[in-house]
Amino acid sequence: MAIEEPGSVPEAVPGGEATTGPRVARSTLRRVSAGRAGRAATIYDVALAAGVSHQTVTRYLNGFAGIRPATRERVEKALKELDYRPNLAARALNSGRSQRVGAITHELDQFGPSKILQGATAAARDAGFVLDIVTVDLARPDVLNEAIEMLRRHDLAGVLVMSSTDTMSEALATADFGVPVYLGAEPDDTSGTDPSELTQFGFPALFDHLVGLGHHTFLHIAGPAEWSAARNRSRAYSTALAARGLSSAGVLQGDWSARSGYEAVMAAPDLAGATAIVAANDQMALGAILALTERGLRVPEDVSVAGVDDIPEAAYFSPPLTTLRVDFAAQGRAAFSTLLDRIRGEAHALEPALHADLIVRRSTARAPASG
Amino acid sequence: MAIEEPGSVPEAVPGGEATTGPRVARSTLRRVSAGRAGRAATIYDVALAAGVSHQTVTRYLNGFAGIRPATRERVEKALKELDYRPNLAARALNSGRSQRVGAITHELDQFGPSKILQGATAAARDAGFVLDIVTVDLARPDVLNEAIEMLRRHDLAGVLVMSSTDTMSEALATADFGVPVYLGAEPDDTSGTDPSELTQFGFPALFDHLVGLGHHTFLHIAGPAEWSAARNRSRAYSTALAARGLSSAGVLQGDWSARSGYEAVMAAPDLAGATAIVAANDQMALGAILALTERGLRVPEDVSVAGVDDIPEAAYFSPPLTTLRVDFAAQGRAAFSTLLDRIRGEAHALEPALHADLIVRRSTARAPASG
DNA sequence: AGCATCAATGTTGCCGGAAACATAGCGTGT
């Protein structure tokens, strides 16, 4: 029930004698008309209803301990009755900080980025934050600058840049948000930490598996070199080969898409003698499988194919794809968590573990006898 | 270069004689210390630099015509020198409206929803808005309420609910955001408009294609009934069959996932004699293809399979999938556009056209002779 | 010439919350 009678002060202050008058001074009453239908209750409305000053309400909301139980009770009651919710714009205006984090992303339709975003939003929600999302088009740098500009106006607590490509990194290197920025969901090879330790993904396990099946000549389909994720995976491929005394028969250049995997394999006349193809993601592996099939090669009898990511569809490819399962949602959560720690000024010791599990399916099998 | 000397008023007002003193009154100078390093310039800083009142700056920013050219020029110069950007939190606090739209979504990892989101964010960016994204988990209604709660505090201009399921609709029916809400990217069968006109997608074209190939017994793999998109597609399937005097041999229940398509086909002993399977999305079609293959049936020689969506991978399935291409990004853009019109109080006559193009690939072929 | 009018611009106050500062009242030590 809404408060309508201006004179009906609920819960008159017990100790308020007529001689001293109400303890609430005039300035506190400046918004007598508040509480009207439609508009949300403010701390002033709550203060009025509770017979205290707005500052006491603020103190209660901020967990200040020194409030008398009786006062505390009245405030609680008023808060509940008026269904008070803090106005975050006012809080942001005052403090210069908001409960929002900007997120710049592109290629949202791709599995990895969108899953990372999902993880980040979930982590944000749990922390009471929302993500302000702006998508950009890498082909249009002006849009990126415009997006940065938009985010700058929004009193953000921080900025999360979801997919780390060189274009993004360069554009953001010059941007000054005035708030913490977390760039990328995968540690870049320029990040200073030893990438060989962090970014092996599950490649060692994958190559143990393949070598165990008798393969010793491999072909890699790489992602676009501009992406740090693509570079990391290519390096993990090379590192794993080198560790086993093997060398790559070649690297085909893809762009993450199934089409690029298809075309890369179609353009490689004899596969350089490889018996196994390791693509940097599942989509390119899918394209490779189709290309091999069209060239009359059976998967996995003639050529084994493996991917990375374990997109939900990978288990239902024909044949089901052996792949490295990457926990993108965890990456997104970790990214947000790191950013949140930076926002709060805390050091974040936890390095993102780029763990990946080998998922063996039917697209990899024993190498053909002829070798 | 930052302004540091308190006395160095840039661009002294030309007409300001010593007798009358500067035209800027004391109240305008209340933020003399502004312009310090770090903090962004405000209209007061700009006013000070230009030698005008802050209100003149506001008027300039809001496109007020009655400003003398000389004054206008000074304001422009000050704005540029100080690199002024409006503080949107202050604007939101004052007006109760922001340049942000809330977006509630789930299943962000799925192609349709994420592509719709991408379209919506692009449209939002073009309109100068950002999307505040909150993902929810349909299995946890408390999270949804919490998400609604969070968005309510953020002075949003509107709310966009991306994927329309009954759970979402019900939860949002009782939620009062106090701002326009756009629910769903596909018109629901309960939306009042004649769904048979709007939501045929490309099913007529698909069935023309299949019937032309000699098929007359069909099986449908439906999406989860809770999704309006799934209901729309199932109805479009039935409608298209009825229009041709054919009837369905059965409807298998899926949940959008490739796994569900696989399991549905595995569980259907003889496919009810169908020679063609029409899945409500490409993932379920993919699962169906694998299941058919494992059961010794060839696609498309023995059974034709078609999907809906045209996800980027569909062209590289084995065999490449015949499907109906849906323009999700356009749906997302249309959804945002409709919401924006509602926010601005304008009627939005444009109905979202659920257009879909038939993409014929190798997964559909002539029906086997025996029929 | 004098007054109404209008164009251009300045001043005040409000949005909702929170920090900084102020004050009333109570207990305690001597």
Next chain:
DNA sequence: ACACGCTATGTTTCCGGCAACATTGATGCT
């Protein structure tokens, strides 16, 4: 019994933008 100090609470001010109102000077009309 009185000063001191602390606790609980009240008051003022600020964040940055904008609306409403106020003011100034020039023009036009009679």
